[in-house]
Amino acid sequence: MKIDRFENSTNDRILENKIALNITINGRLYSLIIPPTYRLVDLLRKDLELTGTKISCEIGRCGSCSVLMNGNVVNSCLVMAYQANGMVIETIEQVSQENLHPIQQAFLEEGALQCGYCTPGMVIALKSLLDKNNQPTEEEVLDYLCGNLCRCTGYNGILRAVQRYKNESSAIFDNKTLE
Amino acid sequence: MKLIRDNFQEKWKIRPDGYDKVTGSLKYLTDYSFPGMLYGKVLRSSYPHAKILSISTSKAEQLEGVFAVVTHKDVVGMNRFGLIFPDQPVLCEDVVRYVGDAVAAVAAESEEIADKAIELIEVEYEILEVIDDPETALIDSAVKLHPGGNILHRAGYKSSDDVMSAIDECPFIVEETYETPRQMHAYMETEGGVVVPEADGKITVYAATQHGFKDRMQLARILAMPESDIRVISSPIGGSFGGKDELNIQPYAALLAIKSNRPVKLHNKRIESVKAGIKRHPMKIKMITGAKENGLLVGHFVRITADTGAYATLGPAVLDFAVEHSTGPYRIQNVDIEGISVFTNNGVSGEFRGFGGNQVTFALESQIDRLAEILNIDPLKLREMNIREADDLGPLGQRIVANDGAKNVLEMIKSSPILTTPLKPKDKWRLRGKGAAITMHGGGLGFGRPDPSGARLSLTEEGKIEIAFGFEEFGQGLLATVEILLTDMLGCAKEDVKIVIGDTGIVPASGSSTASRSTNMIWQGINKLKGPWKNKLLNAASRISGVAVETLTLGENGVWEKGEKDKSVITYKELANRLKTELPVCSTQFHFPTTPDAVIGGHYLHTYAAVAVEVEVNQLTGQIKVTKLDHAVAAGPVVNPLGYLGQIEGGAIMGLGFTLFEDSLMENARYHTENFDSYIIPTIRDIPLSTNVYVDESLIENDVFGPRGVGEIGTVAVAPAITAAIHDACGLWVKKLPVSSEEILNALQTTSFSFYKQGVSE
Numbered sequence: 001m002k003i004d005r006f007e008n009s010t011n012d013r014i015l016e017n018k019i020a021l022n023i024t025i026n027g028r029l030y031s032l033i034i035p036p037t038y039r040l041v042d043l044l045r046k047d048l049e050l051t052g053t054k055i056s057c058e059i060g061r062c063g064s065c066s067v068l069m070n071g072n073v074v075n076s077c078l079v080m081a082y083q084a085n086g087m088v089i090e091t092i093e094q095v096s097q098e099n100l101h102p103i104q105q106a107f108l109e110e111g112a113l114q115c116g117y118c119t120p121g122m123v124i125a126l127k128s129l130l131d132k133n134n135q136p137t138e139e140e141v142l143d144y145l146c147g148n149l150c151r152c153t154g155y156n157g158i159l160r161a162v163q164r165y166k167n168e169s170s171a172i173f174d175n176k177t178l179e
Numbered sequence: 180m181k182l183i184r185d186n187f188q189e190k191w192k193i194r195p196d197g198y199d200k201v202t203g204s205l206k207y208l209t210d211y212s213f214p215g216m217l218y219g220k221v222l223r224s225s226y227p228h229a230k231i232l233s234i235s236t237s238k239a240e241q242l243e244g245v246f247a248v249v250t251h252k253d254v255v256g257m258n259r260f261g262l263i264f265p266d267q268p269v270l271c272e273d274v275v276r277y278v279g280d281a282v283a284a285v286a287a288e289s290e291e292i293a294d295k296a297i298e299l300i301e302v303e304y305e306i307l308e309v310i311d312d313p314e315t316a317l318i319d320s321a322v323k324l325h326p327g328g329n330i331l332h333r334a335g336y337k338s339s340d341d342v343m344s345a346i347d348e349c350p351f352i353v354e355e356t357y358e359t360p361r362q363m364h365a366y367m368e369t370e371g372g373v374v375v376p377e378a379d380g381k382i383t384v385y386a387a388t389q390h391g392f393k394d395r396m397q398l399a400r401i402l403a404m405p406e407s408d409i410r411v412i413s414s415p416i417g418g419s420f421g422g423k424d425e426l427n428i429q430p431y432a433a434l435l436a437i438k439s440n441r442p443v444k445l446h447n448k449r450i451e452s453v454k455a456g457i458k459r460h461p462m463k464i465k466m467i468t469g470a471k472e473n474g475l476l477v478g479h480f481v482r483i484t485a486d487t488g489a490y491a492t493l494g495p496a497v498l499d500f501a502v503e504h505s506t507g508p509y510r511i512q513n514v515d516i517e518g519i520s521v522f523t524n525n526g527v528s529g530e531f532r533g534f535g536g537n538q539v540t541f542a543l544e545s546q547i548d549r550l551a552e553i554l555n556i557d558p559l560k561l562r563e564m565n566i567r568e569a570d571d572l573g574p575l576g577q578r579i580v581a582n583d584g585a586k587n588v589l590e591m592i593k594s595s596p597i598l599t600t601p602l603k604p605k606d607k608w609r610l611r612g613k614g615a616a617i618t619m620h621g622g623g624l625g626f627g628r629p630d631p632s633g634a635r636l637s638l639t640e641e642g643k644i645e646i647a648f649g650f651e652e653f654g655q656g657l658l659a660t661v662e663i664l665l666t667d668m669l670g671c672a673k674e675d676v677k678i679v680i681g682d683t684g685i686v687p688a689s690g691s692s693t694a695s696r697s698t699n700m701i702w703q704g705i706n707k708l709k710g711p712w713k714n715k716l717l718n719a720a721s722r723i724s725g726v727a728v729e730t731l732t733l734g735e736n737g738v739w740e741k742g743e744k745d746k747s748v749i750t751y752k753e754l755a756n757r758l759k760t761e762l763p764v765c766s767t768q769f770h771f772p773t774t775p776d777a778v779i780g781g782h783y784l785h786t787y788a789a790v791a792v793e794v795e796v797n798q799l800t801g802q803i804k805v806t807k808l809d810h811a812v813a814a815g816p817v818v819n820p821l822g823y824l825g826q827i828e829g830g831a832i833m834g835l836g837f838t839l840f841e842d843s844l845m846e847n848a849r850y851h852t853e854n855f856d857s858y859i860i861p862t863i864r865d866i867p868l869s870t871n872v873y874v875d876e877s878l879i880e881n882d883v884f885g886p887r888g889v890g891e892i893g894t895v896a897v898a899p900a901i902t903a904a905i906h907d908a909c910g911l912w913v914k915k916l917p918v919s920s921e922e923i924l925n926a927l928q929t930t931s932f933s934f935y936k937q938g939v940s941e
Contacts, residue, residue, distance in 0.1 A: 037291060051210035052203020054417070056367045057449050061855035064367055092203030104201040108193045111821035114829060115654025116200030117367040117417030123201060138868070146864040149855065151365050151418055152654045153825055154832030155863040156870055 021085040025050070026094035032081075040084050041065045041076040044091060052092035052120045056149075063148030066121035067091045073128045075147075092120035095127060103130060103165050112161035114152030122148050122158060134169045136162075182827075182872040187820040194659040194821065195678070196415065196652060207417050208385040209371035209446045216373065217246050217286040219435045219445035220293040221428075222300050223454055224275035224282060227311070227524040227848030228324075229304035231273055231282065238299040239285055244292040247439035248300070250283045254434065256403030260426045262393065266325065267490040267527070269401055269430045275304070276324055277489035277524050278849055279455035286435035286443045311848040313463070313486045313521035324489065324522045331487050332495035334502045334780075335517040336575050342515035346478035349469030353549040357466070357542040358915040359898075360842035361486075362459035363852075364531060365860050368417020370427035370456065371446030374436040381408040382433060383684075387416040389424040389651055390691035391683045401430050402437065414681025416653035420833070421530035422456055423653070424693055425492045450853045457529030458843055460485045460497055460520075462538040466505075468546040474556050476512075476565045479546075481505045483518035483539065485528070492529035494520045499625070499780035501535030506574045507543050508585035508619035508787060509565045524848040530693065532830065533894045536620055537837065541916065544616040544899030549912060558903065559593055559615060567619075569879060574619075577626065577774040577781035580884055584787030584813030585619055587875040591811035592617070592789035595871075602793070610796040611806075614903025617789040618896040621782025622695040622887055623771035628780065630696070630771035633687035634704030636712050637764040642752030643677040644669065648704065649689030650697050651681045655890055656822025660698055663819050668705050669712070672735035675751055687766060695888030696771055698818060699784065702885040707767040715763040716754070723757050724748045772884055784884055786814040788892045790831070790900040792867070796908040798927055801920030803839055805901060808867040813875035814887040823889055827872045830893020836861045838898040839917050 020033050025048065034043060041058075044050040044067070053076055054064040060075040067076045068090040095101050103126050106112070113119045122145065129136055129144040136144070141162050150158065184191045199205035236248045251258055251272035258272065259265040271280050283300050287293040310316045316329040323329060339345070346352060372386025382404075388394045391413035399406040416423060432445040447455070467480040483501055487494035498520040505516045551558040566585050573579035592598065592615055602611045624630040635647040646665050652658050661678050665671070679686055689700060713733055720738040721728035726748055732741045737750035755762060774783040793807040810827050817823050840859040844851040852858035878884075902913040911926035 035291070045210075046212075049212060051206065054367070055446075056369065057855045059449075059854055059856060062367065096202040096204075100198075100201065107201045108197045111194070111825050113194075113197065113200050114656065114825050115367065115416065115418040116196070116205060117207065117654075119200050120203040123203075142863055146862045149367065149860060149862060151367055151420070151833070151860060152829045154828040154830070154861075155866050156828040156832075157825060158863070159868070 019082055021082055023084050023086070024088045026091055034081055036082065038081040039077055040067070040079040040081050043081045044076060050091050050093055054117055054120060056117070061149070063125060064118050064121040066124040066148065068124060068128055071128070073125050092124060095123060101127060102168060103127060103161065106161040106164040110157050110160040110164055112153060112157040118148060118150045122150065126162065130165065135166055180874055182817070182820060182824050182874050187817070191820050192659060192663060194656055195662055196658050205415060207368055207415055208373070208387055208412065209368060211373045211385055212444070213373060213375055213442035216442040216444055217288055217435070217439055218290045218293045219284060219286045219432050219443045220297050221281050221431050221451070222283040222297050223451065224271070224278055224280040225302065226275060226304055226306055227278050228307040228309045229275050230307060231271060231275065232303040232305055234283060235301040236283060238301070239296040242292065242296050242299060244288045245285055245296045246288065246441060247286040247435045248283060248296065249434045249438055253438060254401060257400045260397045260401060260430065261491050262425055262493055263495055264491045267492070277526060279526060280489070281431065284431040284435055286439050286441070309524045309848045311523060311525055311845065313484050313523055316521045316523050324524065329522045331491055331520040331522055332498050333517070333519050334499045336502055336514065338512070338514040338576065342478050342480055342513040345513040346467055346469035346480060349477050350472055351470045351550055351553050352467065353546050353553070354467040355546065355549070355914055357464045357545065359462050359538040359541060360837065360916050361461045361526065361528070361845065362531065362837050362841050363453065363843050363858055364420045364422030364456065365858070366418030366420060366422060369447040369449055369452040370423060372428060372432060373442055373444045374432040375442040376436045376440050381410065382436060384409065384411045384429055384433060386411070386413065386429045386432065387419065387423045388413045388429070389419055389653065389693050391651065391681060392649060392688045393691065394426060394429055395683050397426055398429060398433055402433060410684040412682045414651040416651055419653040420532045421693065424530050424691060425457055427456065453843065453850055453853050454526070457492055457527050459531035460487060460494070460528040460535065460538065462501065464539060464542040466542050466546050468550060470550050470554060474554055474561050474564045476509055478513040479506055479511045481516040485518065485520040486523055486525055487520045488523060488525045488527040490527050492527055494528060496780065497530065497535040501539045503574050503621065503780065503782065504536045504619070505539045505543060507540060508567045508617060510567055510571060525845055526843065526850065532833065532891050534694065534891065536618065536895050537834070537898065540618045540895050541898040544896065545902060545912070548903045548906065559589065562617060563589055573774065573781060575778045575781045577776040577778040579774060579783050579785060580882065581879045582785060583877065583879065584785065584875065585617070587813050587877065588787045588789040588811040589617055591873045591875060592791050592809065595791040595809040597791040597793050597807045597809050605795055608798050610798060610908040611793065612796065612904040612906065612908025613791065613793045614900050614907055615789060615791040616896040616899035616903060618787070618892065620695070620786050620892045620895055622699060622784045622786065623773070623782060624694055625780035625782050626773045626776070626778050630690055631768060632689045632700040632704060632771060633766065633768040634689065634708060635687045635764065635766040636708045638751065638755050638758070638762045639677060640755055640762065642750065642755040644671055644675050644751065645677040645679055647679040647686045648701065649680070649686045651692045653692065655826060656819055657692065657697055659822050660819040661701055664701055664705050668709050670733050675736060695786065695890045695892070698886055698888040699884065700771065702818070703769060704767060706885070707769060708765045711765045715765065719758055719763065720749050720754060723754070784887055786812065786887045786889060786892045788812045788896055790896045792900045792904050794901060794904040794908055796905060796923060801923035803905060803918060803923065805835055805867045807869040809871045809873065810893060811873040811875065812889060812892060814889045814892065815878050816876045816886045817874055818886050824872055826889045827893035828870065830891070831897050832861050832866055834894040834897025835865070835901065837894070837916060838901045842917055
């Protein structure tokens with residue numbers, strides 16, 4: 001695994017007590033020296049320029065900064081960077097590194113996005129659900145997504161995308177059993 | 180026709196910006212970083228109303244890592260901005276009028292240092308009396324917030340002299356005063372961007388706005404720079420809904436970038452966005468409406484008071500729109516409407532999806548429902564009896580483009596299963612009800628207002644057909660609409676097309692992406708360009724190939740012989756190679772269609788919508804759940820089905836929020852609701868899971884105006900449909916939005932209505 005060294009250039013003056021951490025982000029191990037005040041979202045957006053993770057409310061209410069930490073969805077605005085030390089972080093950039101995830105394809109087909117600012121968080125939240133259970137009930141979908149706000153779509157397109165995903169993944173499943 | 184994929188087949192197109200959005204690779208303007216970039220912060224007022232006695236920035240300037248501090252002294256040009264009247268200080272010099280007023284700004288090498296520097300700026304204030312209510316502001320002895328007094332704007336329309344006596348003669352009269360909330364746009368991406376000073380003394384502004392050229396004009400005045408030295412890149416945007424039409428962070432980032440000679444990024448925190456961002460005008464609307472025994476609406480008296488907050492922005496135009504839309508799509512003989520927009524020390528109210536229509540439509544449609552009840556006529560029947568004819572004059576007596584939309588949406592919504600299926604009680608504790616409402620909505624800015632547009636088509640060196648507009652993509656699906664219209668109208672493939680928008684450096688001025696105007700302006704623009712464009716290309720192809728021009732046609736990938744599917748004459752790429760220095764360009768400038776009658780602000784093109792909803796009222800908690808929602812919309816041909824659907828569905832849920840939860844609560848002109856923990860917008864748990872959009876694509880024969888925009892209409896008639904359903908469920912007539920659970924519970928207690936309507940079967 002490649003190790004990137006990254007020295008933070010800013011904050012040198014007022015932040016003497018920097019901290020070091022090792023963190024795996026999208027499959028790469030980073031050794032970083034960062035201000036102790038940094039949240040995970042700051043690390044991602046400012047230092048690594050992984051701007052697919054968005055910031056909006058910064059109090060854990062909107063879900064636009066959702067990332068996976070050791071496979072679980074977290075609001076990266078509520079996780080201090082040092083808390084992610086030793087953890088495995090997966091952001092939206094990783095989800096579509098090679099091909100679109102089927103849920104991303106379903107988002108495109110069903111118009112589950114408009115301005116797109118909430119979309120990475122939505123995809124991350126859904127991916128974590130679908131990884132555990134690719135035929136979730138409507139209740140499970142609503143529970144999983146009620147922490148991700150979208151102001152554009154009215155959520156209807158997102159629900160259609162999940163339905164499409166479910167239909168298609170069950171079709172794949174059926175084909176496999178036929179074989 | 181139901182707006183679903185099966186009914187639109189190959190027109191159902193994936194949006195061109197979709198891939199980059201689902202992968203997170205799209206860079207919004209707040210995602211940019213530049214080498215040596217600084218972080219900006221703005222110091223906002225400590226008080227809603229105060230005199231500034233002194234501002235000291237020396238401690239902030241001495242902090243290591245701070246590169247620039249600016250106050251009003253650094254504004255070399257005009258220290259004011261505002262889309263209609265430039266009355267809002269960029270940086271206040273003597274008085275602050277609301278908590279969002281900017282006093283100073285800093286740029287530092289990190290956000291933390293910038294925050295610290297803001298704390299070190301010392302401002303001495305003398306606190307002044309606060310006016311937090313328009314009615315107080317109108318009292319003669321009230322403190323004057325502006326030199327011209329506390330009235331921003333008056334607007335009115337009268338069809339006859341003595342409307343009140345016409346109403347008095349009516350046997351059925353409803354009189355009520357309605358109140359609507361200070362709704363927040365609540366776009367997910369708060370205002371922000373980066374301003375970059377260029378080597379030649381010019382600046383590039385990467386910041387979200389709905390009108391890059393207007394930003395450029397205002398910035399030029401503030402910075403005392405020629406417009407040509409300012410380039411505004413204004414797309415893509417993470418949501419706007421009207422909230423980013425006015426300048427927000429641009430002047431501060433620009434002043435700091437110029438002073439520090441470094442790129443400066445400024446991205447509002449949500450709390451700052453709440454304080455400084457514009458909101459929907461809270462309105463108090465008194466209506467007295469009279470009807471004859473036969474249901475004919477005879478008189479309508481309306482008085483509107485709008486709280487415009489501390490500064491003007493688009494307040495005058497919003498009030499004009501509210502006045503115009505106070506009578507909706509109805510024929511009413513005697514109309515007397517007056518509106519007043521009043522300055523207070525509250526947050527600034529401005530442009531918001533629906534533009535004043537939402538408030539008055541809630542009031543008007545509630546009036547119609549109440550009249551229907553006392554007349555004992557079905558509410559939709561009463562609407563039908565009074566609905567406008569296609570060629571009736573507009574609401575201000577102006578000529579408008581004839582259209583049957585009002586009748587058509589009414590007809591469509593009548594057959595919604597929500598209204599045709601009898602309701603059954605859900606359980607012992609939950610009452611059910613259904614309701615409907617309609618609306619008519621004008622597009623464009625209106626008569627007498629500069630509303631120009633433009634477009635440019637060119638063949639690039641790479642052989643792409645480049646279409647350029649000054650519009651912005653803020654999620655509405657404008658790029659998809661451009662792609663669909665261009666490929667349809669020119670016959671080329673989407674791979675042949677390059678779309679350029681949102682950058683004053685390279686696009687023609689097309690006016691603002693606002694007022695549901697862009698779709699229509701795109702259609703008009705391409706329509707005007709396609710003839711000359713085809714001529715230029717076909718003539719060039721004929722010259723080069725020697726094939727007679729009459730036999731040529733534009734198609735996918737290049738020029739083809741007519742009727743010969745496999746006879747390519749020349750590809751666009753080859754054509755570009757051959758033409759080299761004479762690449763064809765066509766451009767056009769035109770104006771949004773306006774009424775020929777000199778009625779200031781009067782609209783000419785309209786869209787229509789009807790909404791039906793089913794609600795459940797929880798008798799234990801007083802909570803309302805909208806369980807079903809159907810929309811019928813008439814806006815001409817559907818260009819971009821996926822975009823159209825998204826706009827109506829999204830608009831409907833925004834309207835649901837307006838009705839049930841959303842209010843930027845202020846006390847003594849300070850916000851209580853500063854973030855999404857207390858300002859509640861709908862989540863996926865709050866939406867009706869059963870929802871349909873029906874469309875009427877018809878236009879009157881020989882209509883030359885094409886598809887109308889649907890950006891706003893989905894929000895407008897939702898509130899009165901929901902409140903009608905609440906009344907149906909529990910008897911309460913809602914007059915203040917958002918509906919509170921307490922009010923529902925009180926109503927249930929006092930009217931003991933709970934079992935009156937539906938009975939309860941266990």
